[in-house]
Amino acid sequence: MKSALDRPITGxxxxxxxxxxxxxxxxxxxxxxxxENPLLxxxxxxxxxxxxxxxxxxxxxxxxxxxxxxxxxxxxxxEVKKSSRFLESAKMQLAYYLWRLKEMxxxxxxxxxxxxxxxxxxxxxxxxxxxxxxxxxxxxxxxxMKEVPPPxxxxxxxxxxxxxxxxxx
Numbered sequence: 001m002k003s004a005l006d007r008p009i010t011g012x013x014x015x016x017x018x019x020x021x022x023x024x025x026x027x028x029x030x031x032x033x034x035x036e037n038p039l040l041x042x043x044x045x046x047x048x049x050x051x052x053x054x055x056x057x058x059x060x061x062x063x064x065x066x067x068x069x070x071x072x073x074x075x076x077x078x079e080v081k082k083s084s085r086f087l088e089s090a091k092m093q094l095a096y097y098l099w100r101l102k103e104m105x106x107x108x109x110x111x112x113x114x115x116x117x118x119x120x121x122x123x124x125x126x127x128x129x130x131x132x133x134x135x136x137x138x139x140x141x142x143x144x145m146k147e148v149p150p151p152x153x154x155x156x157x158x159x160x161x162x163x164x165x166x167x168x169x
Contacts, residue, residue, distance in 0.1 A: 008062040014096040017140050018089035025149040033162030075108040084114045095133050098125040
């Protein structure tokens with residue numbers, strides 16, 4: 001069995017890092033939430049039903065991009081979310097994908113897509129955003145290295161969290 005340190009950092013871990021480091025630890029140690037959680041199912045449905053004419057699901061190690069398209073001769077990476085409530089975490093997840101693509105020699109722009117809100121937020125990988133991302137990646141590695149998960153902290157996200165029973169039962 002792989003240890004958490006042998007696992008690659010993924011865009012999902014970046015997203016969770018900005019919401020709840022405890023979730024980072026749980027996911028990195030393969031303590032996955034209940035798959036039948038209604039909120040996870042809703043997220044999957046929105047992903048499948050939105051932008052159905054677009055190319056979807058580009059995957060590479062540590063990445064599962066929702067949408068890829070070309071606009072004006074430039075690659076655009078789209079990340080679909082059910083709500084803009086956690087805009088910062090979504091932006092950092094997309095920044096991670098843009099940074100990984102840049103590391104592979106692919107220049108791209110990003111768009112956060114919120115179909116239920118009919119909202120689109122452009123994301124560009126600036127030097128400042130890249131520096132923040134690199135700091136977050138170090139923070140994620142530190143969380144993953146811990147012997148036990150960080151203690152649960154009650155935050156607004158807890159109400160809709162698939163790990164709620166795990167933390168608060």
